[in-house]
Amino acid sequence: xIIEIGQVQNKKELEQILSLxxxxxxxxxxxxxxxxxxxxxxxxxxDLLDAMNDVCPHIIAKYEEKVIxxxxxxxxxxxNEIDILKPMFKEISAVLSQDEKYIVMGQVCIDKxxxxxxxxxxxxxxxxxxxxxxxxxxxxxxxxxxxRSLNAHLAIxxxxxxxxxxxxxxxxxxxxx
Numbered sequence: 001x002i003i004e005i006g007q008v009q010n011k012k013e014l015e016q017i018l019s020l021x022x023x024x025x026x027x028x029x030x031x032x033x034x035x036x037x038x039x040x041x042x043x044x045x046x047d048l049l050d051a052m053n054d055v056c057p058h059i060i061a062k063y064e065e066k067v068i069x070x071x072x073x074x075x076x077x078x079x080n081e082i083d084i085l086k087p088m089f090k091e092i093s094a095v096l097s098q099d100e101k102y103i104v105m106g107q108v109c110i111d112k113x114x115x116x117x118x119x120x121x122x123x124x125x126x127x128x129x130x131x132x133x134x135x136x137x138x139x140x141x142x143x144x145x146x147x148r149s150l151n152a153h154l155a156i157x158x159x160x161x162x163x164x165x166x167x168x169x170x171x172x173x174x175x176x177x
Contacts, residue, residue: 074106
């Protein structure tokens with residue numbers, strides 16, 4: 001099985017990201033699946049995903065032309081575009097120095113059939129390579145209820161910057177240098 005890791009090249013791939021995203025939102029999952037497999041928090045629009053991709057292309061995993069995983073690249077200039085992320089950008093500015101050049105990993109997801117194959121780590125490795133030399137670190141946040149995601153991030157080298165509460169959710173703000 002040959003799985004390709006690269007950057008989004010067209011709208012069809014963006015549409016496939018949205019389809020995979022929809023399958024992994026809490027409303028599409030059982031409580032058992034959420035606890036065991038994790039979930040994604042945000043449903044993006046095609047327009048926003050496309051605008052983000054124009055600034056810093058998203059990273060995808062593809063098998064036979066089908067997007068089976070993704071890591072969204074979100075430049076800080078999009079910090080006011082998604083309400084639930086506004087507090088994260090505020091927290092980032094409070095803990096990072098002004099000269100730190102970072103990109104936010106806006107969401108990561110892997111199709112259930114392709115999990116436990118090392119794709120999570122490969123997506124991040126490709127993202128790290130793709131953002132250099134413009135950015136020197138990747139920042140993201142993980143809902144404290146999403147233990148699978150938090151553990152996966154920590155396992156590949158993310159470090160916790162801080163935890164905070166926003167909108168009755170506890171968030172882990174983490175960084176990968």
